[in-house]
Amino acid sequence: MTAVPIKLSIVVPLLNEADNLTRLIGYLAHLNPLPHQVILVDGGSTDGSVVIAKKLIKGLINSSQADINWQVVDWQITESAAGRAIQMNVGADLATGNVLLFLHADTQLPSHAITEITSAVMRAEWGRFDVRLDSPEWMLSIVSQMMNWRSRLSGIATGDQAIFIKKTLFEQLGGYPQQPLMEDIELCKRLKAIGKPACLRSKVITSARRWQQYGTWRTILLMWHLRFDYWRGVSADNIKQRYYKT
Structure with missing residues (x-):
């Protein structure tokens, strides 16, 4: 079966990500094929993230590497109220692609990610990648594997796993729920009711x-404790307070 061409819009929420932006833009610029659109949504950074992002993108477009046409990518930078769910919904509203990919600023996609997503959306409405934490520590390698197993068995993905979804389905569900934490878990619960995810074995690399x-x-x-509490009905506001208290 021939893969259906897609237009992929990548949505990246930012909040004080100045230290990650050079790597992020570099990784995105070397995807093969390139995405249709990249939307950076800043939630009120105080470290100059917006200025840095604009400078990096301008430099990329004006690059002397004429063999790579970075100008075909629709680079967008916008601002919104803080909150990952809020920011990702703002980005999704701006998206002109028919498939959305939600990416954390400290997460690196495999170079062939778009080819894999194109194939995946032929058989599923949504999906995610396996993940690897960027540390040589043996215990964190086990943590990464456990995250992947848990996700594959439960059908629930976290934002670190680069969730992708057809835009029409995302809109049908009303986007990410307006809650301060666990918005990825809640979205996946709703998506599971519609269909199983495509669980790609290619790994994204995310910060440890x-x-x-x-x-x-x-x-x-x-x-584990926070996820269990959310499962038994503890509010996302309560969980957020405990998560950021550590």
């Missing part, structure tokens, strides 16, 4: 900074 900053075991136990 939280595990490294707060300790591997402490972070594992916290995440």
